[in-house]
Structures are given as structure tokens and as C-alpha cells.
Amino acid sequence: MNQKLGRASIKPEYPVYILNSASIVGTKEGQGPMGLLFDKIGNDDMFGGKTWEEAESTLQKEAVGLALQKADLRPEEISYIFAGDLLGQSMASSFGVSSYKMPMFGVYGACSTCGETLTLGTMSIAGGFAEKCVCVTSSHFASAEKEFRFPLEYGNQRPLSATWTVTGSGAFVLGAYSGSGVQKARARITGMTVGKIVDYGLKDSMNMGACMAPAAADTLEQHFADFSSRPEEYDKIITGDLGKVGQRVLTDLLCDRGYDISDRHMDCGLEIFDAQSQDTHAGGSGCGCSAVTLSAYILKQLQEKNWKKVLFMPTGALLSKTSFNEGMSVPGIAHALVIESLE
């Protein structure tokens, strides 16, 4: 039986398998520390599109295509696609995945969307509603700057607390434990904790790490309570894009609540760029950041059994240019998944 655990967590009766995955990134990400691990790096950041938005749609389309190819599956074999991005009305997804003609669930959780799609995909399979699903998210530096901040041509200066939106898309093919392809799967999802919106009233969209850290702390604390687990059970506790500032806030908040994660915390935003030489300030961010890091790096570590069990928790900052201009705060949300290597 699938189990609801505590306030916000789920333990599926059988694990759901990440059958395969793909990552595609822009040039700057390709030059970063994980450059050699990505499946594909664009020659330029337009990816053959005429607009930044079209470029981002192409990222999703290619990531999904490549993930299907690696899993040796056709689009018709996929029950549903769960897709999301950061743009207004999730347009990168709508134009990115429509050609596959899969029944689709559009999802929005800001930069936590990768965790949300994987959670819903896992539920749909573990619940017996689907055999195989695809989960995909993307972000693009230029489309995100246009959507949330300033025109690129303006050449604005960025404070050191600001993060750099990752240009990239990660796609994941999930499958049921009883289905085909499980023996060659990359990893398995064995538990989930669904995040709440947490609002500490911070309003600085150039310091999203601090805005999201309280939500990350809340989901982690809830996870430990619901699963009666401790940080030591995980080889790594991985957040999406807290960056340098948010990481500090998160470890401090959790310390106050009796959990020390400092020796095993990793943040995708801190891994994807070399902040010093690549001038990315507090780190990478965006829906694509955690997705490409999961596909290229985290799943590789699990597959090679360097890690056995990790907690993967993308973090999202809930703002729009309208909410920001109207002086609203920037609440956060974070969804956590327990991902384990194959037995």
C-alpha cells in the first residue's frame, strides 16, 4: 500500500524508477565544472531559435527527445508528461513539448518545479495511473532576465547576493517497478515530502537564496519528522539553487532546530558554476539548474554507488514582475525526494 506519512510526506509501496534522463545546457554551463558531464552543450544560447523563449522551448524539446532516445522509448509509450518553466504562463513548456502529443500536466513551482514534476510523476506511477512518465523543466538566462529583471541590453549591475539563471533543461523518464527497463535504471525514488509556501516577508529579488532558505528548512524539518529520519541517513542533502547566501541561512536555521546538515549539504547552484572565474556571484539558479545537475551529476554518483541515498530538494522563489513591482514579498517553496541507488 502507498503510505501517507505524517503531515506532508509519501512513501510509495514500491519505488518508482528513473529509467533514464538527459541534460542539455548553454555555453556558460558547458564551461563550468560539470561541463564534461552534460549530454549536450549548445553552440550558442539561441539553440536555433529566433527568440530567447523559442530557444528555451527548444531546450525542453531536445532534452525530452534525448531522454526518450536513451531510454529506448517512443513518445506513444509515455502516459503523461509533467512540464514546467519560469516564464509567464509556462510558455517554454507549452511550445517545447507539444510536438510529442503526450497527455500533459503543466506545473508551476518556480525553481522548485523539477521537484514538483518528479513528485507528481512518481505519484501517477505508484498510484497505478501510468506506466511511464516524462518530467521536464527548463530555464534560460536571457528569457529569465527579460521576464523578471532588466533587458539584457541595459547591462545592469548585479549585487553579490544575486544568482545567475542557468540555461538548461533536464528531462527524466520514470517507470514502474514492474515495467521494462528497470534493471538498467539510473536510480529509484522511494519517498517524497511536499512543501508548503513559507513567507518570511523578504522582498529582495536579488537575494532569492535568503527568500527560499526558510522554505527549504521547513520542508527538511518536516521530512525528518515525517520519516523519523536524521540527516546522517543521507549521503548528501541537496538543495536546488540557494547559492552562497541561502546555504548559510539554511544551515543556520536547521542548526537552531537541532539538525546539523553542514557536512553533507550540497547546492546545485554552487556546483554548476565556478563563481570566482565565471562571475556568477552567489551561484546558479532556475528550474534548469537542479534538473541538469540531477541528470548529469547526482544520478551519476548514485549509479556509480559513490552515494547510496540522497535527499534532492529543488527550491523555488515565488515572485513575478507584477508582484515585485507591487511591493509584495518573495515567499519560497521546496519539494524533497528521497532518491536511492539500485539495490
Added chain:
Amino acid sequence: MNQKLGRASIKPEYPVYILNSASIVGTKEGQGPMGLLFDKIGNDDMFGGKTWEEAESTLQKEAVGLALQKADLRPEEISYIFAGDLLGQSMASSFGVSSYKMPMFGVYGACSTCGETLTLGTMSIAGGFAEKCVCVTSSHFASAEKEFRFPLEYGNQRPLSATWTVTGSGAFVLGAYSGSGVQKARARITGMTVGKIVDYGLKDSMNMGACMAPAAADTLEQHFADFSSRPEEYDKIITGDLGKVGQRVLTDLLCDRGYDISDRHMDCGLEIFDAQSQDTHAGGSGCGCSAVTLSAYILKQLQEKNWKKVLFMPTGALLSKTSFNEGMSVPGIAHALVIESLE
């Protein structure tokens, strides 16, 4: 056992119950043909907020509060909330539902979002991951005009094919067949068909009915195939907000495919306003349109056994102001739910 049916459909082993629901609307909707049926009508369309966006958040907050109150439940008894709206980055939901501190899934499917939240909520309960869920969506005429079209102050003229975004929010409390409150439930959900994105290349954001009708036809045809059913099985086949133009396109498209739904088709957008006297042109639209009509009118008919079984299918037009300004088409998507009266 929960069953996946055909390409895109789901038949849960046990029905999921709509334990209760609430609708709250603006003044214009209150003056319409369904005015007497809504739970609450605002004194003005600001609902105590300082901005249109805040007004829309208040709609969601009040609809959820009222639905919980009618179901005699506290927020802590709700496993998850599935929420969405039309604004960029779904901001009406983020600021609308955060105070309830429920684990949250943000969802985006344009005006089909009500169907998407109900589908995911039903899956989460039927899959054994949740006992009770809340599903909520909203739209607001003024925040939608600002988001997608022109400033209200500009006083633009609208073509007759344009629809009028409904100011309103509908919230639904779903529960498992084995849980409490089932005897007094309003109706039950017994099947679902998940929509694909369908793009006929139309680009007219002032004729969204025509943009969405092909998606509605696609989901309906898929539904009849997956469930081996015929239109005659349903007392009503209900679309979200196709309006006058879209309704015509839908019935024509389905006629070509061998299904005559003209004697039982109903469109929420055509019911909510008196187009003639209220000057709403092709009809009502928006995430709130199908949600408040379901809560106030459709569930009432099912509860009074005037109807026994309906197919409820909110329809969405996938566009943003950026995609529109960049000359992209307006694809559609539609999700269908089989809703039946209690036995």
C-alpha cells in the same frame, strides 16, 4: 485496482468524492443568470485588496475558507492543496493560499486549470497518497486584462469573438470513498481523461474559443475511445469557456468525427452571463468561470439528481503576452472529468 484506460484516461478503483465546495464571484457575475446560486458576491471587485492581484488572491483565500467551513474541516486535515490561476508565475495562488499552510502543488493549464487540479487531486486520493485535498482556481477580469491585453484605462474596443474574463474563484474539497463526510458529499468523480496540447496555428487572442475548440474536440474524442462510451451516456457534456464561437467549432469538429453532442453540450462561459444584456460578447472565460459554475450550478444539478452523470471539461488557451507579441500561435488544452451524482 486503479486503471489506466487507453491513451490518456484513468478509471479509479473507487470514486473520489467532492465533499463540498464554494464559489465567490464579482458584481457582474452576481448580476448574471446564476447570481442567486453563488455562495458569495463581492460588494465591489477589489474584495478589500489594494491591487487587482491582491483582490484575486483574496478570492482564492475566501473560496478555500468557505469550502473548508462548509465541509466542516480544518486546514490541518487537508493533505494537499492544488492551486492555479492565469497570472504570470501563478501569483494569485501563491499569495491566496499560503496562509493555510497546506503542502501545495502549483498547477498551470490556463483556463483548463480547474480540470487539471481536480484530476491531480483525484489521483492523489485514489492513489492512496492523501485523505482529503483542496483544489482551487481563480480569475479576475481586471488582473487578466492587465496580464494579457490592455490597461483598463485605455478603454479598448473588443471584437464580438472576444470573451469576458470571469471574476471568481471556486474551491473543492475532495475526499476518499472510505473517509468521513462521504454520505453528505455533493458528487463523485469516477473517471478522467488528460488532455494533450493541440495547436491549429490560430493566433487571435481575441478569439480564444476557436483556439481552444480543437483541443476540446481532441480530448472528447479520446475520452469516448478510451472509455468506449458515447455522448448519450452523459446528461450534459460541459466545456469551460469556449463561448459562442468555440461552441460552434467544437460541435462541427465532433460531427465530422462521428459524434453529435449538440443536444447535450453546455458551456460554462455561455451560462454565466446574459451576453445580450451584459455586453460580454462571446461569453465568459477564465480559470474561475468553469470553477464557479461547477460549484454553484453543475454540482447542484447532480445533487438534486436532475442530472446523473456529466462530463466536465475545462478548456485552456495557452498564451502569454510575450508569446502573443512574438507572433506565436495560441494552442489549446482540455482535461475531462466524469462526475456523477451519489448512488
